[in-house]
Amino acid sequence: MTLSGLAFAYARRRPLATLLVVVLAALGVAIAVLTLILSNELESRMRRDAEGIDLVVGAKGSPLQLVLAGVYHADIPPGNIPYPALERLRANPRVGAAIPLALGDSVAGFRIVGTEATLAAHYGAALTAGAMFGRPMQAVIGSDVAKATGLGVGATFAGTHGLATGGAEHDDDRYTVVGILAPTGLIVDRLVLTPVESVWDVHESHQGAIAAVDREVTMILVRFATPLAAATLAREINAQSALVAASPALETARLFTVFGVGLDVVRAFAGVLVGASVLLLFVALAQALEERRYDLAILRALGARRRDLVFVLMAESVALALAGAALGVAIGHLAAASIGRWLPAAAPLAGAAWRFGGYEGLVVVLAIVGGILAACWPAWRASRLDVAATLSDS
Amino acid sequence: MFALTAIEKRHGDAIAVAVASWRAQSGEAWLLGGPSGSGKSTLLHLIAGLTAPTSGSIVVANQDLSALAPAERDRWRGRTVGLVPQRLHLIGAVSVIDNLRLAQRLAGVDRDDARIVGLLEAVQVADLAHRLPGELSQGQAQRVAIARAVVNRPAVLLADEPTAALDDEHAARALELLRAQALEAGATLVVATHDARVKPLLPHAFVLPPHAPKT
Numbered sequence: 117m118t119l120s121g122l123a124f125a126y127a128r129r130r131p132l133a134t135l136l137v138v139v140l141a142a143l144g145v146a147i148a149v150l151t152l153i154l155s156n157e158l159e160s161r162m163r164r165d166a167e168g169i170d171l172v173v174g175a176k177g178s179p180l181q182l183v184l185a186g187v188y189h190a191d192i193p194p195g196n197i198p199y200p201a202l203e204r205l206r207a208n209p210r211v212g213a214a215i216p217l218a219l220g221d222s223v224a225g226f227r228i229v230g231t232e233a234t235l236a237a238h239y240g241a242a243l244t245a246g247a248m249f250g251r252p253m254q255a256v257i258g259s260d261v262a263k264a265t266g267l268g269v270g271a272t273f274a275g276t277h278g279l280a281t282g283g284a285e286h287d288d289d290r291y292t293v294v295g296i297l298a299p300t301g302l303i304v305d306r307l308v309l310t311p312v313e314s315v316w317d318v319h320e321s322h323q324g325a326i327a328a329v330d331r332e333v334t335m336i337l338v339r340f341a342t343p344l345a346a347a348t349l350a351r352e353i354n355a356q357s358a359l360v361a362a363s364p365a366l367e368t369a370r371l372f373t374v375f376g377v378g379l380d381v382v383r384a385f386a387g388v389l390v391g392a393s394v395l396l397l398f399v400a401l402a403q404a405l406e407e408r409r410y411d412l413a414i415l416r417a418l419g420a421r422r423r424d425l426v427f428v429l430m431a432e433s434v435a436l437a438l439a440g441a442a443l444g445v446a447i448g449h450l451a452a453a454s455i456g457r458w459l460p461a462a463a464p465l466a467g468a469a470w471r472f473g474g475y476e477g478l479v480v481v482l483a484i485v486g487g488i489l490a491a492c493w494p495a496w497r498a499s500r501l502d503v504a505a506t507l508s509d510s
Numbered sequence: 511m512f513a514l515t516a517i518e519k520r521h522g523d524a525i526a527v528a529v530a531s532w533r534a535q536s537g538e539a540w541l542l543g544g545p546s547g548s549g550k551s552t553l554l555h556l557i558a559g560l561t562a563p564t565s566g567s568i569v570v571a572n573q574d575l576s577a578l579a580p581a582e583r584d585r586w587r588g589r590t591v592g593l594v595p596q597r598l599h600l601i602g603a604v605s606v607i608d609n610l611r612l613a614q615r616l617a618g619v620d621r622d623d624a625r626i627v628g629l630l631e632a633v634q635v636a637d638l639a640h641r642l643p644g645e646l647s648q649g650q651a652q653r654v655a656i657a658r659a660v661v662n663r664p665a666v667l668l669a670d671e672p673t674a675a676l677d678d679e680h681a682a683r684a685l686e687l688l689r690a691q692a693l694e695a696g697a698t699l700v701v702a703t704h705d706a707r708v709k710p711l712l713p714h715a716f717v718l719p720p721h722a723p724k725t
Contacts (some may be wrong), residue, residue, distance in 0.1 A: 117604060117610035125603040395539075414599050416562060417617040418658075419588015421581045504561040507595050508551045 117390060118282055119424055123431035126404065133400040137393055138155050138440045139422035141486075142281055144389030145444020146451060146480055151382045153452040157468040159372065162188065166364035168238060170346065173197070173205065173353055179362030180370065186217055187364050189303055197359060208347035213238075216333040218315040221275035221286065224262045226289070228275050228308045230315030230333070238337070239304040239369060245269050246295035252313040256295035258305040267293050274398035275318060289318045291293045300490040301467075390486070393440060397490035401433055405494045412498050414504035422499040428487060429495040437487030441479050511536045511698055512557055512666055517566030519552055520531030527552045529566075530714055533627050535700045536665065539689055550702035551596070553718070554668045557700070558591045559583045560642030571665035588617025592697065594669040594688070599655075600643035606630070607639040610661045617662045624714055629657040632694075633687060635644040649680055652688065662692045667697040673705045685711045 127134045165187055172186040177194025184191035203215040215238060218230030229235070233248045236256065245271035246363060250257050257267055267273060272290040277443075299305055316331055338361075340346055353361035412425055449469050456466030514532040518525060527549025534540055544549050554570060555561045559575045568575045571590050578586055600609050610613045630636040633653035634645075644650060652672065659667055669688055673681035685701070685708060692699035701708060710713065 117608040117615055122601070122604065122612065125608075129603040183605050211604065265561075410597065411601055411603075415616060416559065416584065417587070417593045417595065418613045419584055419618070421584040423581075424616065425655075467622065492588070504552070504555040507555065507560070 118437075119428050120431050123428045123435060125430050126408070126428070127436060128389045130400070130404065133396075133404075134436060137397045137400060137436050138443060140388060141393035141437060141440025141483070142388045142412070142443035142447055144393055145441050146447035147389065148383060148386035149445055149448025149479070150476070151379055151386065151453050152473070153448065153468060155375070155379050156473065157373070157465055158467075160370050161301075162371075163303070163467070163500055166368060168339055168365050169337045170340045171338040171350055171353075171361045171363060172335055173201065173338055173359055173361045174304050176358065176360050179360055180367045182335060182360060182362040183364045183367040185219070186337060189229075189307065194360075196334050199331040199333055199338070200498040201235075202309075202333060202336050202360060205338060208349070210341050210349050211338055211396040212341035213337075213339040215337045216312055217335050217337065218312045218332075218335040220315060221277055221318065223273050223275055223308055224261075224265045224308055225290075226258070226264070226308055226445050228255070230312040233309075235309060235337075236304065239302050241297040241299055241302070243295045244298040246456070248291070249294055249309065249311055252317050253289065253291050253309050254294045255291040255308050255310045255314075256297060257293055257309075258297050258307050259299040260305040262296045263309055264440050269293055270295060270493070283383060305376055315377045350365055390482075394437070394490050397433055397436060397487070398493070400493055401429060402497075405497055409501065409506055412501050413503045416501070416503040417507065425501070426495040429498055430491045433491035433494075434487030437483040437490070438480065440480065441483035445476050445479055511572075512570040514557070515569075516653075517556065517563040519549070519556060519561070519570060520564040524651055527556070527718065529553065532702070533716070536696055536698055537693065538714055539692065539699040539712045540701070541712040541715040542700050542718070543704065543709070545704055545720050548718040548720060550704075550718060553698065554676070554702050556582045557666060558593055558668055559587050564638055570674045571677070576698075577674055585618050587594055588613070589619060589662050590655055592662070592664035592667040592668075592695075594652075594655050594659045594672055595675070596670040598626070600646075602643050602660070605640045606635065606646070607643055609643065609654065610658050613658050613661050619662050626661060629661060629691075630654075632691070633657045650676065650685055652676075656684075656687055660695045663695045664697050666697065667692045667699045669701045670697070670704050671704060671705070672701060673708055678707060681705065681707055682711070 141175050169187055174182040174186060174193060175197050177196030177438060180193050181194055201217050202214055205211050213234065215235050216231060219227060221228045232481065235284040241258070242255070246256070261267070265273070271293045273293070274285045274287050274290050277284045279287065291314065297304060312333060340349065350361040353359050415425060452465050452468035455462050456469055511546060512534055514529050517532060518528045520526060528716060536623065542553060544550050552561070552654070556563055556690060557570060559570070559676060561580070562576070570579060573586060575583065600606070601612060604612065607630070610629065612638070614621055630639055633656055635650055635653050635657070638646060643654070646654065667688065672688065674682050688699060699714060
């Protein structure tokens with residue numbers, strides 16, 4: 117019988133208090149872990165999706181809306197811009213690359229993006245089947261689109277007007293799938309890529325022919341050629357009355373400031389739960405100390421040193437805190453995996469759920485600290501116990 | 511064996527117990543008598559090193575207790591002194607056999623299950639080894655408490671009112687068991703009691719006065 121064994125035996129003999137402490141600590145830790153996984157994954161995905169895009173140039177409107185629509189394909193674009201703007205940007209020596217995006221239609225909820233083959237290359241997306249589009253009304257689809265729609269090379273589909281499901285179908289203008297992209301874990305997995313001319317053709321067949329000079333794109337993704345461009349290009353573009361240049365890094369940081377408040381509130385709630393569990397642990401140990409006064413006196417009579425009693429109480433407290441933390445970490449990861457599995461929009465979470473970050477180690481360290489803190493006062497009281505007086509108190 | 515010389519234990523101004531001299535040899539069995547409040551329990555705690563005298567000298571098994579640091583005294587007590595407390599308290603969270611293993615562990619003695627099983631057989635509770643103390647009768651708990659007190663072969667075995675709640679037959683059995691175990695361990699036995707039934711069963715007696723004198 118070791119002192120640790122005795123500590124576990126004491127914990128087993130108070131199943132309700134033990135369970136309450138462990139469950140409360142586990143809930144707090146689970147919420148904290150889940151928010152960490154969510155925010156880390158969201159941040160990482162948003163960073164990766166925006167990698168290599170220094171500016172998004174589009175119609176006048178909210179810069180954040182422009183970035184959400186052009187980089188993350190999560191918002192409606194503010195409008196269109198003249199096609200010649202693309203040519204002017206390409207002629208600018210401070211611009212390394214400019215990729216047009218023409219939005220407006222979708223298929224099964226996935227956006228059809230009129231663009232150039234360089235967009236797939238920008239995301240590093242290789243073809244797993246077929247070839248890159250070469251002429252209008254050919255489409256290359258992302259891996260998630262292929263999986264969700266079942267479309268294969270050679271299949272045809274009609275786009276739906278608008279960026280959400282339920283719009284009118286352009287039945288007369290069918291796209292042919294000519295290629296399927298390999299999964300990248302990036303936004304391109306959820307896009308249907310087609311030449312810009314496809315989008316023009318589809319809309320011209322409804323609205324009548326548009327003169328070449330009047331053709332438009334929705335926005336342009338820009339990569340700088342020189343660091344100097346970062347300081348000047350956006351300002352220059354924004355000085356023009358028809359265009360807005362938005363920096364994804366800046367807008368994403370702003371977005372996270374807003375998200376951050378929400379995440380901080382959830383984390384604070386998790387902190388309150390963990391704090392309550394430490395308090396409950398303290399109360400349980402303080403109560404147990406009163407119940408065990410005679411036990412502790414007998415242990416001293418049997419040869420236990422003061423530090424042995426301190427160890428027994430500390431071991432019990434730290435063991436419960438660690439059990440709560442371990443259970444919480446497991447529940448947090450399991451919850452993330454379940455959310456990723458059952459919510460298609462959060463599918464990347466399923467993979468991220470089982471990647472362990474450094475914070476699990478921090479949770480373990482905090483659990484040990486919490487356990488020690490909760491046991492400090494009861495352990496001090498136990499070490500100061502008047503053994504003779506307690507044994508005489510019959 | 512032990513020797514108490516000119517010891518006095520005070521709580522503030524009040525003298526809890528005072529003994530001019532008391533020497534006991536190995537293998538002897540003593541009754542420590544006196545009415546309630548005379549300081550019997552305090553004297554047992556002084557011999558066990560659970561509390562220190564205000565003045566005087568206590569030597570137990572050739573060890574002057576005042577020469578031991580607190581942590582050393584705890585280990586020494588575990589190895590040298592066996593105590594059967596008044597409430598027969600066993601550690602309720604662990605089994606009978608683990609109560610005895612704990613006594614070995616806390617005294618820093620190597621685990622010796624053969625010794626423990628032999629003792630439990632000797633006090634006739636071997637079949638209850640894996641029960642929790644809460645499942646034992648008063649008599650069974652007392653036998654386990656005696657086994658636990660002698661598991662480390664103490665030089666001194668101290669029992670505080672061991673017959674207080676027992677009828678004549680069980681009181682005689684408890685005394686017989688204490689004497690047998692003390693004899694087997696070669697220990698000096700001291701039974702603190704005001705139970706008149708015990709007096710004829712123990713050959714030596716040390717009786718404290720009715721009330722410790724006040725200064």
